[in-house]
Amino acid sequence: MTRLAEQAGGIAEGNVPNAPRAARRGTGNRPLWPLAPFAAAGVALLALPVLGLVVRAPWLRMPELLRSEGAVEALRLSLVCSVSATVVSVVLGVPLAWVLARGRGAWVGLLRGVVTLPLVLPPVVGGIALLLTFGRNGLLGRWLYEATGYALPFTTAGVVVAETFVAMPFLVVTVESAFRSADAGLEEAAATLGASRLTALRTVTVPLLLPSLGAGVVLTWARALGEFGATITFAGNLPGTTQTLPLQVYGLLESGDLDGAVGMSLVLVVVALGVLLLLRDRWLRPGGIGGGLA
Amino acid sequence: MTLQADVEAGRGRFTLSARLTVEDGEVLAVLGPNGAGKSTLVRTLAGLLPLRAGRIALTGSAEGEEHVLDDPDAGVLVPVEQRGVGVVFQDHRLFPHLSVRDNVAYAGRVAGRGRTAARAEATGWLARLGLTDLADRRPAQLSGGQAQRVALARALASDPRLLLLDEPMAALDARTRIDVRAELKRHLAAYDGPVVLVTHDPVDALVLATRILVLEGGRVSQEGRPADVARRPATEYVARLVGLNLYPGTVLDAAARRILLDGGGSLEAAGSDAGDDGSGGVPVLRAGAPVLVAVAPSAVAVHPDRPGAGSPRNVWPATVAGLEQLADRVRVALDGAPAALADITPRALAELGLETGRQVWLSVKATEVVAYPAPAEGPAPGPGRGGPPGR
Numbered sequence: 001m002t003r004l005a006e007q008a009g010g011i012a013e014g015n016v017p018n019a020p021r022a023a024r025r026g027t028g029n030r031p032l033w034p035l036a037p038f039a040a041a042g043v044a045l046l047a048l049p050v051l052g053l054v055v056r057a058p059w060l061r062m063p064e065l066l067r068s069e070g071a072v073e074a075l076r077l078s079l080v081c082s083v084s085a086t087v088v089s090v091v092l093g094v095p096l097a098w099v100l101a102r103g104r105g106a107w108v109g110l111l112r113g114v115v116t117l118p119l120v121l122p123p124v125v126g127g128i129a130l131l132l133t134f135g136r137n138g139l140l141g142r143w144l145y146e147a148t149g150y151a152l153p154f155t156t157a158g159v160v161v162a163e164t165f166v167a168m169p170f171l172v173v174t175v176e177s178a179f180r181s182a183d184a185g186l187e188e189a190a191a192t193l194g195a196s197r198l199t200a201l202r203t204v205t206v207p208l209l210l211p212s213l214g215a216g217v218v219l220t221w222a223r224a225l226g227e228f229g230a231t232i233t234f235a236g237n238l239p240g241t242t243q244t245l246p247l248q249v250y251g252l253l254e255s256g257d258l259d260g261a262v263g264m265s266l267v268l269v270v271v272a273l274g275v276l277l278l279l280r281d282r283w284l285r286p287g288g289i290g291g292g293l294a
Numbered sequence: 295m296t297l298q299a300d301v302e303a304g305r306g307r308f309t310l311s312a313r314l315t316v317e318d319g320e321v322l323a324v325l326g327p328n329g330a331g332k333s334t335l336v337r338t339l340a341g342l343l344p345l346r347a348g349r350i351a352l353t354g355s356a357e358g359e360e361h362v363l364d365d366p367d368a369g370v371l372v373p374v375e376q377r378g379v380g381v382v383f384q385d386h387r388l389f390p391h392l393s394v395r396d397n398v399a400y401a402g403r404v405a406g407r408g409r410t411a412a413r414a415e416a417t418g419w420l421a422r423l424g425l426t427d428l429a430d431r432r433p434a435q436l437s438g439g440q441a442q443r444v445a446l447a448r449a450l451a452s453d454p455r456l457l458l459l460d461e462p463m464a465a466l467d468a469r470t471r472i473d474v475r476a477e478l479k480r481h482l483a484a485y486d487g488p489v490v491l492v493t494h495d496p497v498d499a500l501v502l503a504t505r506i507l508v509l510e511g512g513r514v515s516q517e518g519r520p521a522d523v524a525r526r527p528a529t530e531y532v533a534r535l536v537g538l539n540l541y542p543g544t545v546l547d548a549a550a551r552r553i554l555l556d557g558g559g560s561l562e563a564a565g566s567d568a569g570d571d572g573s574g575g576v577p578v579l580r581a582g583a584p585v586l587v588a589v590a591p592s593a594v595a596v597h598p599d600r601p602g603a604g605s606p607r608n609v610w611p612a613t614v615a616g617l618e619q620l621a622d623r624v625r626v627a628l629d630g631a632p633a634a635l636a637d638i639t640p641r642a643l644a645e646l647g648l649e650t651g652r653q654v655w656l657s658v659k660a661t662e663v664v665a666y667p668a669p670a671e672g673p674a675p676g677p678g679r680g681g682p683p684g685r
Contacts, residue, residue, distance in 0.1 A: 188342055189387035191374040193401040193452045199375075203404070207391045 050269065057266050058259040065263035073240050074248040075267070081156065081244055082224040085163035086171075089220050092164075093171040094213070100172065101179030112176075119169045126165055127233025134161065134234075158235035159242050163224035170223050171216040178212030179205075215279055222275045226268065295352045295455045297488045302347035303338045309346075310334045310512045316456075316488035316505075323503030323520075324492045327531060330509040332492040336460045338364065339490060340381050341374035352455055361455075380454030384461040386445040388433035394444050395420065395429040401452030416451060423447045423481065439470040446481060457482075459491045463498055475501055496535040500524060508532055516669065526588060528669045539589040539634050542668060548581045553665055559631030561587055562607040564660035584668040591625060593662035594636035597655040598646055606657035614652045617643070628656060 058065065065071060100112050118126055134141040136151040145151045152158040182205050190200035228246040235242040237251060245264055252260040297316040304310055310331035316322045326332050337343035339350060341363065350364040363372045363379075388397050395416050396403075402412030420426050423443050433441060442462055449457060462478065463471045479502050482489055493499055499506050500520045508516040508523070508531070516528035527533035533540030543555040554560050563579070579585065601609060612630030619625075623637045626648060634656060638646075648654070 185383065185385065185387050186389060188374070189381070189383060189389075190400070190404075191342075192340055192377075192379060192381040193404060193448065194375050194378075195400075195404045196375050199404060203400075204389055204391075 053262060053265055053269065057262050061259055062263055062266070065260055066267070068260075070239060070248060071260075071264060074243055074245045074264070077156070077159075077240070077243065078225055078245040081159045081163055082221055082227075084160045085167055085224040085227075086217060086221040088160065088164045089168040089171045089224075090213075090217060093168050093216075093220075094175055097172045097175035098179055100176045102184070115172055116169050118166055119173070123166050123227065123229030123231075124233050127162060127230035130162060130165060130230065130234040134158075153234055154236045154238060154242060156235075156241055159231050159244060162230040162234045163227045166227050166230050167220045167223040171220040174212055174216035174219060175209065178209045178216075182208040218275055218278050222272065225271060295354055295487055297339070297350075297352055297456055297490070299339060299350045300348040301335060301338050301345060301350065303334055303343055303345050304331075304512070305334065305343070308334070308512060310338075310509075312507070312509065312512075312514050314490075314507055314514075314517075316490060318488055319486055320505060321482055321489040321491055321503045323499035323506045324490060324509055325494065325496060325499045325506055325532075325535070326509035327494060329511075331512040332494070332509055333460060334512075335509070336381070336458050336490070336492050339456065339458055340379050341372060341377045344371055378453070378455040380449030380452050380457045382442070382445045382449050382457075382459045382462050384464050386433075386441045386465065388436075388441055388444055388448070390433050392432075393429065394425060394431050394433070394436070397433065397444060398425075398447045398451050400448065405452075416447075419447045419451045422484075423450075424477075437470070438466045439474045442466065442474055443477070446478070450481075450485065455487055457485055457487060457489045459489065461492055461494070463493065463495060478502060496524075500536075526586070526664070526666050528586065533588065537591060537635075539591060539594070539632075541587040541589075541632050543585055543587055545579045545581050545583045545585055545665075548579045551579055551660070551665075553579075553585060553587055555587065555632050557632055559610060561589070561632070561658070561663050562660045563587060563663040563665040564607070579665060585665045586668050588664045588666075589634065589658055589662060591635040591637040592623075593658055594628075594634050595657045596626060596628075596636050596638055596642070596646060596648070597657065600655050601657055604657070605659065607660040608656075608658040608663065610656055612654055612656050614648050614650050614654060616650060617648065628654070630656065 096115065100108060100115070103111070131138065131153060133139045134144075134152045136142065136145045136153070141151055141153075152161060186204050186208075187197070187200040190204045191197070195203065225244075226246055227244070228250070231242065231244060232247055232250075237243050237247050239248075243251065245268060249261050249264045249268070252258075252264065295318060297314070299315075300313045302309070302311050308329075308331070312331070312335060314322060324332050324335060334343060338345055345364045345366050347366055348364075349362065349367075352361045352363065353359060354361075361372075362368065362370045363377055364370065388394075389400065392400065395413060398419050399409075399412040399416035402415050403409065407415070417426075417429065420429050423446065425440070425443055425447060428436065428440060428444070433444070436444065442465070446459075446462070463474060466474055475498065482491075482502060491498070491502055503520055506516075506518060506520050506523045507514055508529070510529060510531055516523060516532055518526075523532060524536045527536055527538055527540055530540055541553075541555045541557065541561070543553040543561075546552045546554040546560065551563050552560055553563060595606070600611075610630055610632075612628040612634065614626060615629045615633075616627040617624055618627070619640075620637070622639075624640055624643045626636045626638060626643075628634050628636060636656065638648075646654070
């Protein structure tokens, strides 16, 4: 957080006339005065709402709010579902990333488009798409329901599917770029030293991949934890079964319990800060997020 | 071990066709321009690219000891990791997440030795290659020359039966290259198996190799000892690399030793360079025989006017086509019949007042004109222009 603050502060400091000479050498570093107010407004827009939340938070009632049955239930469900969705994303997403990174031909581009579509698709649309596919009358869901009497929507498994749908592309994109930078030449070198393909993968490629995989996992988990649109559309809002933390926040707000909504929101803010802390080396440096995602 | 390779391989429409034998302790330099098939050759030997046809085998000194690595006809293809072929790649390909020591210990670890044993072994190799101080560094913290040495140590530590070096100097700057080359020569001498060194730098080939094989367009265009290749280039490409004017021609008059050059003009050759090529006293120059004629640029004298009756037997007019500063000389490209490169001192350049387009006369003593039989096979040398400036 401190480094983020430094970066934000840096923009304002650029206005000081006698800033260190080194920072002002070259056109690239010279502050462009007319841009400063816009940048400052941008910072305000992003930072003030979070500040407002913290200021408005019912700090004294927090222990009581967190211990309430609904909160505990939603927290537990959120953790179970987001962790499950992350595991599924890793199991399916890492091989998928490998195919995208090492595949050749026009179909790879098409596949990448399909895989990354959920990144830009509004989650509520994703939820409807899931419903039409896996719902009791859906494309696949009907067949599943007729065969087993089981339907995904409005179940905890449905929440996991919705969260995976929305979050997995983050993992795929992050890991694919890592696969790309871990070039096949190193595996060849390992082979000439006597390593089988599997050994080369285990001793060379995977270790090189780990930092990116870690970042992808954290990012995917955070996205799954915060998932709202697809979940409420596909899995509904059933306390104890499909009501995750974001859904509960929404429910509390709807029912007029502002304190409860803010309290639960704070929990999610803390989690978000934790994620930021974990990924600080990747994100809180110039060009960081682009490097992580592209 | 002796490497015996009869290689027919390719990617797409490119086909490499080469036959080579490398004995224990020999360093075969494979020299050729970009796209000649050098990398394809290395990849087939390493097992990274299967042969289309042919055979690659390592034979031992013991009776009948032979390890076939690749033989499409027999259905044999030993995978890379079981070949025991050490490779030093052009881009080094060190494992970025491992220290220098662990890079060198990698082969031992993969072979199933414990961490301690493999590291101890690696430490020995590091000492031998003067890398002890760098043992704990990561590859990203190494200079180009250091990385190259680590790559060599890593390949040698795998106890290879055959060592392949793919453009090992290409990633180094000119200054480093000189140091690394001298060191590499020492380390290659200490390795007792066959070595194949791929390069496009003639100096690497001349300094490091015991034998040179020239690849052009996927075919072997010349093979021989470095001294022979340097003195009697078989193709325009080699001539340019070793800095000789080369002219294909036909013997016009064996007695007068006059050779009609394919590209125009004629030259008289006093020495037919029987040399030590084993041809003994057999006259090389028979009338009508196709020959190659080599003339060193330093043997070509440049005159402002037609020289009077002097000893040089070869005198002809030419036009200055270009000037290039070499280390301590100026190389003059000249159009004429034949065209030629001439090396003169900067002082001579100033005194002659040479500039592009200037008419001059050239002379070469017949004793400086070396004629030898044109190779029966391989690509024909380029048209009779003596190599224009190489770069």
